[in-house]
Amino acid sequence: MTYVNRTAVVTGGASGIGREIASQLARRGAAVAVADINREGAQEVAAALARDGAKAQAIAVDVSRPEQAGAMIAQAADVFGAVDILVHSAGVGVERSLLDTTPEEWRRIVDIDLSGTFFCCQAAARHMVERAYGRIVTLASTAGVRGGTGRAAYGAAKGGVIALTKVMAVELAPHGITVNALAPGAIETELVARMHSAETRTVYRAGIPLDRYGTPEETAAAALFLASEEARYVTGHVLAVDGGFLAAGVMHRR
Ligand SMILES: NC(=O)c1ccc[n+]([C@@H]2O[C@H](COP(=O)([O-])OP(=O)(O)OC[C@H]3O[C@@H](n4cnc5c(N)ncnc54)[C@H](O)[C@@H]3O)[C@@H](O)[C@H]2O)c1
Structure with missing residues (x-):
């Protein structure tokens, strides 16, 4: 898969999964805008991509603000x-x-994770519709x-992201734009370092057939497929x- 002559915006590009997606897209030829609320982090990632020969630009954005999402695109x-491509990875x-x-916590998570997805995707879609192409x-x-303990706000916001993704896929299909979601399980990033206690890690791992957390590289590979021409x-x-994890129920380890 090649992304030469493709241009991508990656939100949440300063860290974790977004940073790795930005880097894999750039390595395969895309011009990449690294967008994040962490301005310095975005600048560092964009500078590193540019040092490796990519066309890269840092953009400071708070995805929960519609006017900033529009300005980013x-x-x-x-x-x-x-x-051509929006990968919306910003989240908390x-x-x-x-x-x-x-x-306050409920509103913060829903504002950033769900409303932020809506604002960024809507802004990108308005641009992509004009060109009759988009990923x-x-x-x-x-x-x-799935349900789980400790995920009332986060799970509700992410469930909303899935429903929104499907609606966007249907409405944008006539315009040559595809819309898909990644549903990562437990991926070793800064977010998980903050969010998962030692106890959560043990309990979570017990429900994962592959018996380990995933990596940003493994997650980015799936994102790159969905963002590809193919x-x-x-x-x-x-x-x-x-x-x-989603496939599993009762599990004996043998
Ligand atoms: N790591 C996991 O296990 C996991 C699992 C499932 C889903 N996800 C989702 O993947 C995405 C990326 O997660 P990650 O693990 O890479 O997290 P991360 O914390 O490493 O990176 C998230 C990035 O989003 C940015 N961000 C946060 N709020 C923002 C805002 N309002 N505007 C713009 N940027 C903002 C942060 O500055 C950070 O750079 C998130 O949507 C997260 O919910 C992660």
């Missing part, structure tokens, strides 16, 4: 001439029980598919990258 289109997590979740990849989560007949799909 406009800036990337201005710098690169167009935006919290591990908090239903009974302990405060209204949009959202970041859902296995928490948006995935042109795949839309409205939720691709789990989870070591078998």
